[in-house]
Amino acid sequence: MMFTDYLKQKKHSGSTISTYSKYLACFTEWLQQEQLSADVITYTELLDFIRLLQSLNKSKALINAILCPVRHYFNYLVAEGQRTDNPAAGLFMKGIIRRLPNNLLSYDELVHLYECYQLQLQVDASKKIILGLFIYQGVTTEELKRLYATDIYLKEGKVFISGSSHSNERWLRLEAAQVLDLQAYMKAGKFKTGPLLQKNKKRKASANNIVNQVGVMMRQLRQLNAKVIDATQFRSSVITHWLKQYNLRQVQYMAGHRYVSSTQRYKLNNIDDLQNALQQYHPLK
Known part of the structure; x- marks a missing residue:
């Protein structure tokens, strides 16, 4: 071989x-x-x-x-039986500073955005659902593209996030408000084929369609909170919040990280600790 x-x-x-x-x-x-x-x-x-x-x-x-x-x-x-050991096992270069997540939003800020989004702005149901998945399940935009109606289990109050070459699959709990929104959304449309959150069902499913929806949504959210940047900021904020509630391995599973080192980047006590770490590694220091 x-x-x-x-x-x-x-x-x-x-x-x-x-x-x-x-x-x-x-x-x-x-x-x-x-x-x-x-x-x-x-x-x-x-x-x-x-x-x-x-x-x-x-x-x-x-x-x-x-x-x-x-x-x-x-x-x-x-x-292949040509060696009995791996001399390179555990051999890594040390001293590499990983890029730390920054500009995080507090969990209260995230929840406030979710609660105010549909009330204060004219938005369709799909964007409210996307925002909920960002805030409560910490999904990525790539994962939204792969989300189908068959991945939503309303009776159990769970959603299945499929894995990829970069992430692991996982089951995550839905909040009560999400279940109601999803129930109404799925009842109003037909989702036997194509992604669940594809906005225009008459067109062939396009990955860019969801990307465009997310871009519009972020611009709308900045009207509610000027600190909003993008979906990556939301995910980083959610994972940091999870680490205050759950142990490292639990958060690794919830985030879909293939390696625990990816989760450890977020393992700081609070946002103030994170800002201090950023200052410590600032290139001008």
């Missing part, structure tokens, strides 16, 4: 396999130059490879990106 076949078995996408193959080539070329073999190379020799990348002024983020397929490659060799 070839390494690319191994990656396909592990359900990696074609683009990921292509990127991994390109980065792995850096490693295999180095092995040839140093007359080393992947089936016997040691952890200490791998450190020499990292030092070479550093001497070539490769960033820490790029070095970590190169090390990722190297770890997969050693797992492949173990699976």
